[in-house]
Amino acid sequence: MAIPNVSSSSSPSSSHPWNHDVFLSFRGEDTRNTFTGHLYNALIMKGINTFRDDLYLQKGDEISPALLEAIEQSKISIIVFSKDYCTSTWCLDELVKILECRKSIGQMVRLIFYDVNPSDVRKQFVKRIDMHENKVNKDKQRWKEALEEAANLCGWHLDKGNESDFIQRIVEEMSSILMKRTSLDVAKNPVGLDSHIKVMSELLSVGNDDVRMVGIHGIGGIGKTTIAKAVYNSFAHQFQSCCFLAEVRETTNRSGLVKLQKTLLSETLSMNTKLKVRSVDRGITVIKERLCHKKVLLVLDDVNKVEQLEKLAGDKNWFGPGSRIIITTRDQHVLDTHGVERRYKVQELSAADALQLLSLNAFHKSYPEEGYEELINSVVQYAKGLPLVLVVLGSFLCGRSKPQWESTIRKMQRSLDKDIYEILKISFDALDDNEKAIFLYIACFFKGEERDFVTKIWEASDFDPVIGIQVLIERSLVNVDQHERLQMHDVIQLMGRNIVHQESPDEPGERSRYGLMRIFSVFLRKIRELIMQFKP
Structure with a gap:
């Protein structure tokens, strides 16, 4: 019995609409009331949202669209290969769909070989496909190709040993993976983000093997962190390791750079490690040694000093081929000094986007209430496209009467809201x-x-x-x-x-x-x- 440290560039896309954490694919008659049943219960007890098809759907001769949708909406698929797995056309169709999702949306796939050897999938299972005499050759060929592809993936093999311990180790790894791959909360009302993501996508060129640093800079409250989170969610699935270091300026002032280095190492290394980092210089050495071969997505948010970049992402050769480092800062000179050539200066929102963002916060819909048009236009003109102002004032004015709007508008001409x-x-x-x-x-x-x-x-x-x-x-x-x-x-x-x-x-x-x-x-x-x- 062994549980390998499986690392793959295929991991769940944070921008995809996930409804389930895990999808369990298994031959019901083989393991429903034994291994898979125990695994399902352990995942649920851990708080992992797990889709088990026999509890939700009635099986027929053909796989249902609802089941295909459930596979698409799961971050991870776990396939339990048992002795009679390939005798079920339902299971084989699930396998084909899961492997398609692995390629198309970066779904993470994990295999469990339950009372069978990995070599059985490559040899005996493929041969047994021909037993489905009522199926056309096209279906059989798809199944054979899927089994051969799956046989080349890493997985867990349970032959002999403590089944309870085995299940617990699977659950802990799933929990760890899901924790690292959880999407960042971007914004309550993410208006106008698509255009920012498009620009950043061109600057990042994710997929090329070079290592790139890209800066996002602009005035406070313009939305730099929001953009960085959205970009992180969109591309995290294409990297082996990811880390979003929030509030670098504040954390440095409060706890020092060593804490940030420890967080960076903890989140990017695939195993739970207790590396001892007692000094900034030691932290630099460990980062370079451990991450120089890994494809990493790193966001350093709210950087205000070059020293922070020098100690956390000092050089491109600290990271493996294809890595991307995103830096948000109010100070363009920090990027100049660190040699960050690719950069994006965030501009104010357009009038249309500003009106929509303010309306969503003030009225919970993308347009103003009837009779409030003139008032909301006054606030939009005052905010001049600064998202921070639109969100704060919109939330403050939510549910308030016209006289209260008018009073607030008069007041804001004289002084700023405290939070802003x-x-x-x-x-x-x-x-x-x-x-x-x-x-x-x-x-x-x-x-x-x-x-x-x-x-x-x-x-x-x-x-x-x-x-x-x-x-x-x-x-x-x-x-x-x-x-x-x-x-x-x-x-x-x-x-x-x-x-x-x-x-x-x-x-x-x-x-x-x-x-x-x-x-x-x-x-x-x-x-x-x-x-x-x-x-x-």
Whole structure:
């Protein structure tokens, strides 16, 4: 009796609509009341949703469409080969369908050889197909080919030994596989994700043997993590090992990089291992040694320092051929420094998608309630396509009356919702003093001004505007339009103004430095306008 460590690139596709964890294929008369019955009960007791056809469907001469659908909707198929398995045309049709699903949707297939040898499937079973005299040769040929294909797959062989222990080990492995392959929860209302997945699919080119790092960057609240989760779910089934390391920035600050290295190793190695990683340097060595031959999908979410990439995914040769590393960050410069050439800057939602996302959160349907059209358009214009704002405000306004909507709209013009403010302010807090001051001046006075004009103003002060503005651009807090004017998202601007207000909420005089700068900037702007009038 042996249970091999079976590793396969064929594993359940996370984007497929699964209704069952496991589908059991077996010859009922052989094992229904013995081995398979005990295995089924053990899987159910473990909380594994298992489809056993004889409990749900009545068998006839032909396999039913409902049973074929059940196979398609199962993450894993377990085939129990027993002495008379091939005497059942029903079982043989199941086998053909299961192997088709293995190829088409990445379904994981596991074999159990119960009181038979693996060689029996390749030799005796194939010969016994001819006993089905009432079947056409086309069916027989399909069955023979399926049996020969199955015989080449790895599986468990129970000949002699403790059946209870054998079943328990199968159940534990199924539980471990399903735990690792569980789809990530993407979003309550995943609007507009298909276009993002399409772009990322082209950048990743999953299937090529090169190792690629792809960055997803953009402003806080734009949906980087949501996109990364959706991409992870779509492609995880094509990799031997997968790991989604969430909240890298926060985890590093709270627990250190060693914890992240341990999590990475634990989730990507196929067996439950207790590797001792006592230092970051040791962790680097173990990652390189253990993963350099594995095809890995790794997501590093919310990275804010190059050091994190250097210690978790320092080089492409740390991972096996075909591996893909996805990095989400607010800071484009992190990707530049680590040499990540393939990248995707996430843009704001279109007006149509923004309206749909807001409606789903506010009204639980993809369009607004009658009479709320003007109100919801006001919120859409305010959010400027930022998913975070649409979700937070939509959820807050859900079930509220028109006067309450109107009051909220008036209020949001003055100050940000606390949850939105705290998420956006993470980017501000990461700036140094020079960058913070430049950001606040742009938010309060210089949005829409030419970059060169503002730079000249600051060059006469103690600021370093050239590098300061560049850092703000890299962190998606500021952008420069086609006319070289400084721009920023309206919500980011409101966040900046709220920061200034909170510095001295009850004493505006304490914010006089911003007032003086405003007066000075207006004065310079007037001078510039006069000069332009007298230019030949």
